Amino acid sequence: MGDKRTSSGFLLKQRAFLKLYMITMTEQDRLYGLKLLDALRDEFRPFGYKPNHSEVYKALHDLIEDGVLQQVKRKKEGMKLQEVVYYRFPDGGYEKAQLYKRQLKVELERCESMIKKAIRDNYGYVESATNP
Amino acid sequence: MGDKRTSSGFLLKQRAFLKLYMITMTEQDRLYGLKLLDALRDEFRPFGYKPNHSEVYKALHDLIEDGVLQQVKRKKEGMKLQEVVYYRFPDGGYEKAQLYKRQLKVELERCESMIKKAIRDNYGYVESATNP
DNA sequence: CGATGAACAGCATGTTCATCC
DNA sequence: GGATGAACATGCTGTTCATCG
Numbered sequence: 562m563g564d565k566r567t568s569s570g571f572l573l574k575q576r577a578f579l580k581l582y583m584i585t586m587t588e589q590d591r592l593y594g595l596k597l598l599d600a601l602r603d604e605f606r607p608f609g610y611k612p613n614h615s616e617v618y619k620a621l622h623d624l625i626e627d628g629v630l631q632q633v634k635r636k637k638e639g640m641k642l643q644e645v646v647y648y649r650f651p652d653g654g655y656e657k658a659q660l661y662k663r664q665l666k667v668e669l670e671r672c673e674s675m676i677k678k679a680i681r682d683n684y685g686y687v688e689s690a691t692n693p
Numbered sequence: 694m695g696d697k698r699t700s701s702g703f704l705l706k707q708r709a710f711l712k713l714y715m716i717t718m719t720e721q722d723r724l725y726g727l728k729l730l731d732a733l734r735d736e737f738r739p740f741g742y743k744p745n746h747s748e749v750y751k752a753l754h755d756l757i758e759d760g761v762l763q764q765v766k767r768k769k770e771g772m773k774l775q776e777v778v779y780y781r782f783p784d785g786g787y788e789k790a791q792l793y794k795r796q797l798k799v800e801l802e803r804c805e806s807m808i809k810k811a812i813r814d815n816y817g818y819v820e821s822a823t824n825p
Numbered sequence: 826c827g828a829t830g831a832a833c834a835g836c837a838t839g840t841t842c843a844t845c846c
Numbered sequence: 847g848g849a850t851g852a853a854c855a856t857g858c859t860g861t862t863c864a865t866c867g
Contacts, residue, residue: 567860569745570741571710574837615852662816673809679710679714699840701839748860777828
């Protein structure tokens with residue numbers, strides 16, 4: 562309630578997309594902000610998607626507000642003794658993360674369906690399972 | 694050049710999506726604005742996507758500016774003699790439309806790939822080709 | 826009330842600036 | 847220069863208002 566504005570329900574927003582990746586990346590390697598960004602840029606370079614640092618930070622801050630992530634300031638390994646911000650799940654955060662991931666899965670599949678439909682509708686494809 | 698702002702290259706925008714549908718719908722049935730909207734809403738209801746009338750009009754106006762569509766004001770069939778705006782391709786418009794469609798196909802496939810990748814990356818799916 | 830538009834408003838996101846090491 | 851943030855600017859898009867028949 563209290564929403565001033567409703568979404569028309571088109572494709573998912575970049576922010577949500579990034580939050581999902583932040584969670585999964587936290588489950589796997591422990592990384593800090595800019596490294597997460599680098600990793601994502603590498604992954605999506607072939608797709609022409611190049612997120613900027615602000616969006617990544619905002620996604621991380623969102624997750625902190627949601628109680629999904631927690632900051633851990635540590636010295637960067639080797640090099641100079643610069644402090645960087647790593648992330649981990651606080652108490653109950655992992656469960657919230659899994660819930661979020663479940664929701665995003667539904668959302669991603671919805672988007673995939675919509676895009677497939679658009680390809681079908683506009684280019685007359687009929688997903689042949691028996692193509693030579 | 695002259696772009697004040699660059700896209701990070703995330704998913705395609707609703708406007709482009711609608712423009713594509715407007716073109717295809719113009720190739721098929723001749724419809725006017727609000728009927729196009731109704732048709733789209735019907736099609737995408739199962740997906741929870743409900744475009745609003747402004748976006749549809751803006752998409753149509755964009756296509757007119759692009760020289761892809763042309764307005765044809767006609768009396769609405771039956772009923773009262775209210776004038777509605779139908780659309781057709783002006784000279785050279787059909788070719789421009791086909792070009793746009795070709796571009797959007799690439800874009801839609803790019804988005805599909807990104808979404809599939811996200812599902813793989815975050816849920817560890819491996820597209821089984823042998824599912825019952 | 827249906828249809829078409831345009832003005833307006835709010836939110837998503839890209840760019841720039843500030844601070845610290 | 848790398849890293850983190852916040853402020854600022856722009857643009858996409860949803861809501862509202864105006865006009866016409």
